[in-house]
Amino acid sequence: MKNRTLMLGNEAIALALIENGCRVAASYPGTPASEILSSVARLGKELGVPMYAEWAVNEKVAFEVAYTAAVTGLRAAVAMKQVGLNVASDPLMSAAYSGVRGGFLVVSADDPGPHSSQTEQDSRLMAMLAKVPVLDPDSPAQARELVAAGFDLSERFAVPVMIRPTTRVCHACQDILPGGVLPHDAKAEFVKEPSRWAATPVFRNRLHKELCDKLARIAEWGPTAPVLWNPEASGTRAVVASGVAAAHAREVLEGLGLWEKVPFYQVVQPFPLHASFVNHVLEWYDELLVLEEPAAVIEMQLLDRRRVRGKATCAVPEAGELLPETVERVIAGFAGTAPAVPVAQGPQPPGRRPTLCAGCPHRASFYAIRRAAPGGIYPSDIGCYTLGLNLGAVDTVLCMGAAIGQAAGFHHAYRLSGRAVDIVATIGDSTFYHAGLPGLIDATVQGARFVLVILDNSMAAMTGFQPTPASGAGAAGEPTGVVDMEALVRACGVRFCKVGLPSRFEEFVGLLKEALAWSHENGVAVVIAREPCVMAPGASGKRPPAAKPAVTDACTGCRHCLTQFECPAIGFDEAAGRASIDATLCTGCGVCRHVCPVGAIRGGEGEEPR
Amino acid sequence: MKFGCLDRPAEESPAARMQLLVSGVGGQGVLFVSRLLAEAAIGRSLSVVTSEIHGMAQRGGTVVSHLKVGGFPSPLIREGHADGLIVLREENLRPHGRFLSTSGWAVVNSASAAGEGCAFPVHVVDAEGIAREAGYPRGANLVLLGFLLARLGSLEDGGRFFCTPADLRVALDRRFGKNPRALEESLGALASGIRHGKG
Ligand code: SF4
Ligand code: SF4
Numbered sequence: 001m002k003n004r005t006l007m008l009g010n011e012a013i014a015l016a017l018i019e020n021g022c023r024v025a026a027s028y029p030g031t032p033a034s035e036i037l038s039s040v041a042r043l044g045k046e047l048g049v050p051m052y053a054e055w056a057v058n059e060k061v062a063f064e065v066a067y068t069a070a071v072t073g074l075r076a077a078v079a080m081k082q083v084g085l086n087v088a089s090d091p092l093m094s095a096a097y098s099g100v101r102g103g104f105l106v107v108s109a110d111d112p113g114p115h116s117s118q119t120e121q122d123s124r125l126m127a128m129l130a131k132v133p134v135l136d137p138d139s140p141a142q143a144r145e146l147v148a149a150g151f152d153l154s155e156r157f158a159v160p161v162m163i164r165p166t167t168r169v170c171h172a173c174q175d176i177l178p179g180g181v182l183p184h185d186a187k188a189e190f191v192k193e194p195s196r197w198a199a200t201p202v203f204r205n206r207l208h209k210e211l212c213d214k215l216a217r218i219a220e221w222g223p224t225a226p227v228l229w230n231p232e233a234s235g236t237r238a239v240v241a242s243g244v245a246a247a248h249a250r251e252v253l254e255g256l257g258l259w260e261k262v263p264f265y266q267v268v269q270p271f272p273l274h275a276s277f278v279n280h281v282l283e284w285y286d287e288l289l290v291l292e293e294p295a296a297v298i299e300m301q302l303l304d305r306r307r308v309r310g311k312a313t314c315a316v317p318e319a320g321e322l323l324p325e326t327v328e329r330v331i332a333g334f335a336g337t338a339p340a341v342p343v344a345q346g347p348q349p350p351g352r353r354p355t356l357c358a359g360c361p362h363r364a365s366f367y368a369i370r371r372a373a374p375g376g377i378y379p380s381d382i383g384c385y386t387l388g389l390n391l392g393a394v395d396t397v398l399c400m401g402a403a404i405g406q407a408a409g410f411h412h413a414y415r416l417s418g419r420a421v422d423i424v425a426t427i428g429d430s431t432f433y434h435a436g437l438p439g440l441i442d443a444t445v446q447g448a449r450f451v452l453v454i455l456d457n458s459m460a461a462m463t464g465f466q467p468t469p470a471s472g473a474g475a476a477g478e479p480t481g482v483v484d485m486e487a488l489v490r491a492c493g494v495r496f497c498k499v500g501l502p503s504r505f506e507e508f509v510g511l512l513k514e515a516l517a518w519s520h521e522n523g524v525a526v527v528i529a530r531e532p533c534v535m536a537p538g539a540s541g542k543r544p545p546a547a548k549p550a551v552t553d554a555c556t557g558c559r560h561c562l563t564q565f566e567c568p569a570i571g572f573d574e575a576a577g578r579a580s581i582d583a584t585l586c587t588g589c590g591v592c593r594h595v596c597p598v599g600a601i602r603g604g605e606g607e608e609p610r
Numbered sequence: 611m612k613f614g615c616l617d618r619p620a621e622e623s624p625a626a627r628m629q630l631l632v633s634g635v636g637g638q639g640v641l642f643v644s645r646l647l648a649e650a651a652i653g654r655s656l657s658v659v660t661s662e663i664h665g666m667a668q669r670g671g672t673v674v675s676h677l678k679v680g681g682f683p684s685p686l687i688r689e690g691h692a693d694g695l696i697v698l699r700e701e702n703l704r705p706h707g708r709f710l711s712t713s714g715w716a717v718v719n720s721a722s723a724a725g726e727g728c729a730f731p732v733h734v735v736d737a738e739g740i741a742r743e744a745g746y747p748r749g750a751n752l753v754l755l756g757f758l759l760a761r762l763g764s765l766e767d768g769g770r771f772f773c774t775p776a777d778l779r780v781a782l783d784r785r786f787g788k789n790p791r792a793l794e795e796s797l798g799a800l801a802s803g804i805r806h807g808k809g
Contacts (some may be wrong), residue, residue, distance in 0.1 A: 006648050006658070031665035116665030139659065139685070172685040173645060173660040175652045247683040324688045351672030351705065352635050387669060462666060568670055584747075 004175040009165060012140035012176050013079075013107060014039030016147035018049055021184025022077050022105075024069035025053045026062035028434065029463035030081030031116035032170035033109035037079055038464065041475035049181055053475045055466050058400075058434040059084035063091045063106070067160070070104035071197065072188035075151055079107040082123045083399065087435070089126060092160070096130040097207040098196050099158040099214075102186060103151035106132070106162045109170050112294040113321040116167075118382070118399060120319060122295035127162045128271050131211050133218050134162040136270050136292075138247040140174040146268060149223055156221075157214045164270075166293065168244040168321075215272050224269035226277045230259055238263040238281060239331060241291035242270050242298060248327040249291055256328070258335050267292075273301040282307065289315065289334045293322045309334060356387045358569040359587025361531035362455055364502035366393035367565060367595060369424050369453065372512035376422030379406040381436075383428035384462040384533075385455050390566050394426070401435025403427040408439070408448035415449075422516055423450035429485070430460040430468045437492065443524050444493030451515045452526045456485065457533040465536050489526050496525035503531060504606070505594040534587055546588025549604035551579045556598055565595045626656055626765060627680035628772045629687045633706045634698030636668040639751045643696060644675035646755070649781040650773040651679045661685035672702065679772050693770075696758065698751065700724045703732070715770075717758045719750060733761050740806055741799055749799025752782075756803020775804055 007015065013036050017025060027037035041053040052069075056062035059080040069076035080088060085108045092106065108123035127134035135150050137143035143165050154161040195203040218224075226240070229250065239262055241249045246266045253259050265281065267273065270292065281288055282304045290299040290310035296318075299310035309315040316322070316330055332339045356363045366388040369378065380386060380394040381403040388394040396406050407425035414421050427436050432454050440452070460466040467473045472482045489497045496518045500511040508529070515525035555578035561570050562579065569585035570592060572578070581592075581601075590604040630647065634640040644660050651658040661676040676687045692709040695716040703718050703725060710716065710730050717733040718724045725732025737754040741747055755778060763769020778800060786793035 004652050006645060006652055008662075034664075115663065115667070139683070168661055168685050171662045171664050173648055173658075173662065175648075175658050244685065247685065251682060251684040252688075324684050324686050328688060352670065352701070354636060354666050354669040354671030357637075357669060384666075384669060387666070462669070 004177045006173050007140055007176040008035055008039075009140035009143055009169040009172050009174070010035035011039045011043075012144045012174070013147060013163070013165065013170075014043055015176070015178060016144040017077050017105070018043050018047060018051070019179055019181050020103075020148050020151050021075045021182055021186070022151075023051050023074040023102075023184070023186070024066050024076040025051070025079070026056045026066045027054075027079040028056055028059045028062050028084055028087075029430075029460050029466045030084050030109075031463055032111055032165075032167040033079050033081045033084070033107065034463040034466070035170070036107060036109075037475055038466070045476050047181055055475050057469055059088040060091060063088040063095075067091060067095050067100070067104060069188070070100040070102040070154075070160075071098075072190045073101040073186050074188055075103040075184065075186070077105040077107060080109070081117065082108055082110045082121050083118055084108070085123055085126055086121075087400065089130075092126065092130050092132070095160050096132045097204060097211055098199060099207075099211075100154060100160055101158065101191070103154040104160045105147065105150050105154065106160055108162055108164055110164060110166045110294060112166055115321075118397070120294045122293075122297060123162065123164045124270050124297040125295055127164070128297065130160075131215055132160050132162055133157075133215070133224075133269060134164050134271050135224060135268055136164050136242040137169050137268070138243055138266070139169060140172055141176060142268070143169055144176065153218065153221065153224065157218055159211070159214050159218075164243075166244055216275075218269075219272040219275045225274050226265045226267045226269075229264045229266060231263075233260055233263040235261045235263060235335075236285055237287040237289070237334065238265060238285045239289045239291065239334070240265045240267060240281065240298060240302075242267040243292060245291040245293055245322050245327060248322065248324040249331065252324060252328045252331050256332060256335070256337055256339070258331070258337070262331075262335055267298055270297045271301070273298060278302060287334075289331065291316060291322065291327060291330070294319075353390070354387060355390055355566050355568060356384065357535055358567050358585045359534045359589040360384075361457060361502045361529065361534070361589075362388060363391065363565065363567060364505055364508070364531075364589070364591040365426070365453060365455055365529045366391045367591070368502060368505060368509045368512055369393050369426070372509050373422035373424045373451075373516055376424050377410050379403045379410065379423070379425045381427040381431045383431055383455075383460070385426060385428055388426065391564070399435075400431055401427070401439055403431075404436050404439030404443060404452060407450040407452065408443040408446065411448040411450050412446075420520075424453060424512070424516070425450060426453045426455055428460075429454060429456040429458065429470065430466070432485075433469050433483075437488070440489070440492045440494065440524070447523060449519050449523055450525075451512065451519050452524060453512070454485070454489075454526060454528045456528050456530045457536075458530075459533055459536060461533045461535065465533070485528060489528075494524050494526050495522065497528070498526075499528045499530050501531055502529045503589050503591055505591055534589075546590075547603065547605045548581065548583050548586045548588040549590055549593050549601050550581055552600050552602050554598055554600035555579055555596075556600070558597065560597055561592055561595050561601070565592060567592055626654075626772055627682070628678075628694070629682070629692045630677040630679075630694045630696060631687055631692045631706060631709050632675040632677060632696045632698070633702040634673055635702075636670045636673050638673070638698045640673045640675050640698060643698070643751050643755065644677045646778065646781050646785070647677055647773070648679075649784065650777040653777050653780050654773055656680050656772065659683075659685045674706065696754070698754070703728070715762070717754065717761070719754050733758065735803070735806060737803065740802055744798065744802040746795045746799040746802070749795055752796050752799035753803035753806070756800040756805075757807035758803075760804040760807025775800065
């Protein structure tokens with residue numbers, strides 16, 4: 001017999017995909033969804049299940065690859081974070097109409113808070129927009145169950161099904177008892193049906209009616225109907241909740257002694273909400289409190305506004321994560337009791353802000369950019385390097401790939417106004433492939449002038465070191481094809497493309513200045529800052545132990561290296577009144593030697609400051 | 611229409627229920643500590659749920675992990691409900707103290723006299739110093755856990771912690787069994803923590 005194992009929510013989802021016969025899985029990394037595909041690839045290998053798992057170039061392509069497998073009759077899944085679903089929304093809307101043959105799950109992880117995202121958007125609203133059913137798990141264990149239910153639902157109604165975990169499900173760990181892999185021997189077989197798979201608008205109208213009919217039947221489907229947890233409760237005011245808010249609510253209702261008094265319904269399919277459930281709760285109860293996050297999806301389907309308390313009535317906060325403390329306060333207010341423990345109100349202390357790692361090549365790149373283009377405009381992008389904010393070398397972060405579009409936007413706006421400015425955009429390698437290419441083509445075609453620095457550490461570092469199209473390795477480490485970044489940049493019409501090593505600091509600053517001068521005369525200049533991530537698995541093993549610099553007596557205690565450069569290995573010895581380097585954290589990159597205005601940091605290897 | 615009714619999970623002995631907050635900064639091993647304790651809970655056939663922080667905060671930002679042993683549905687601890695606070699970085703002691711219940715305690719890794727003036731009992735241990743001295747420079751977190759277990763004692767022996775040092779050794783063995791050196795180092799660090807906790 002197998003033992004209960006501690007599993008991350010994302011691992012539980014991956015396990016369920018494999019147990020339920022998923023054959024093709026694709027994803028683009030993004031917190032909190034990243035571990036789903038890496039776990040699928042690992043578990044598939046461990047369990048010897050023949051399957052195809054890929055890190056796609058972006059979510060749209062990932063969706064199309066996995067969806068098409070489902071069109072051929074295989075079970076398939078695509079995983080992404082909520083803002084990734086924006087990128088994949090084009091195929092999602094259309095796939096809802098054309099439908100599927102094999103079960104197809106769209107796992108879109110939301111991030112209420114947000115903890116690690118640009119927005120708190122609700123993927124369930126995207127499911128409504130696309131008219132596909134969505135399931136909302138409250139825990140890793142339930143996520144696993146809903147993957148099984150989702151495949152069943154998807155095949156029964158020939159429709160894509162969304163699974164919508166949130167950060168607190170994806171990154172919760174729970175004891176899970178692994179089951180067996182269910183036998184699934186479907187073979188790919190594409191049945192041509194142009195009126196469906198290549199539908200023109202005439203047929204689209206028919207498909208839309210078909211979809212509406214499917215949704216009406218899904219709103220009656222028993223296995224995903226809401227659940228009443230405490231039929232013995234007799235009150236006339238009920239609580240309705242879904243996702244992690246339902247888990248908080250269960251605990252709070254028990255803690256406040258309300259389990260016997262307040263009927264508690266858990267919704268696992270927020271859209272389409274079961275029609276008979278809507279009728280039942282609106283008929284039966286005087287008042288309903290709806291707890292869900294981040295948006296009011298269930299609430300807006302409960303049509304009697306006079307009896308429903310929720311976000312629309314300001315009973316529940318509209319923005320920010322629904323923490324259990326808030327759930328307790330809201331439920332206590334609704335039930336007319338006092339919270340068990342009075343909680344100190346007021347803002348929480350901010351805590352320590354994240355920063356780039358010691359020896360991170362991005363730090364050197366950013367410091368060099370500020371030196372080469374002081375007073376410039378620095379559009380940037382999504383990744384570890386967003387932390388260049390701390391160094392004052394990141395001015396804008398909009399969405400994946402926007403560094404390039406925004407750099408062009410700044411150029412055109414300033415040119416129109418007759419004003420000259422240095423524009424240096426930064427983008428990571430993975431982000432460049434994901435959504436940067438169309439922006440670069442547009443910029444060269446339209447004659448924008450700026451410097452683009454591609455921070456190429458040959459992986460998607462922040463989300464857990466996933467490969468990029470230039471890595472030559474796939475999700476399970478298998479060899480893949482590669483693209484050539486320089487050739488790609490040139491093919492976009494860029495005529496200045498040079499590679500530099502940011503840790504060779506003075507040289508790199510020189511390269512940036514050359515690129516700036518060229519760009520002002522000619523167009524987009526690209527500098528590829530190519531240096532591996534120091535945190536990559538095995539990176540420290542590969543590096544020869546470097547001699548480390550030290551702070552000498554020349555230090556004046558000005559703290560410039562701490563406030564402007566922020567290497568975590570540099571601290572301040574208050575007693576001695578000067579900076580100090582922690583040799584256990586220091587990687588010996590030597591860049592700080594170029595940062596100290598009086599040259600007090602000496603030693604170490606390689607190029608010394610001039 | 612009748613609505614399905616889920617079976618409520620079997621009640622677990624309330625004595626074995628425990629809510630712990632592990633707090634530190636990215637890179638210190640907060641997730642290692644909370645997962646190891648969670649594995650120890652599974653080893654005792656207790657159900658467990660944790661909530662972790664991933665993503666950008668792991669780059670040196672404040673990282674907190676919630677650990678709830680014994681049949682809790684919610685993965686998060688409410689303020690004022692934690693039994694214990696395990697602090698790997700002293701600066702987090704005061705800000706996270708608000709999670710503790712009135713009978714809560716904290717253990718903090720610090721070389722100085724941390725926790726003076728706190729409204730809750732604070733056990734201070736120089737886990738990094740002890741680990742360095744004992745020759746396991748990477749074992750500070752296990753020194754801290756060993757110290758904590760010895761200080762509080764396990765429920766089994768009339769103490770206050772849900773698991774015993776033996777449970778942790780089993781969890782470590784499962785984790786590092788294939789790497790005898792890592793196993794030896796972690797068991798050694800745990801043992802030196804236990805010695806200091808008893809002293
Ligand atoms: S090392 Fe240089 S930059 Fe840092 S505090 Fe000393 S003088 Fe200032
Ligand atoms: S050499 Fe300087 S910049 Fe590089 S890791 Fe060490 S302290 Fe940080």
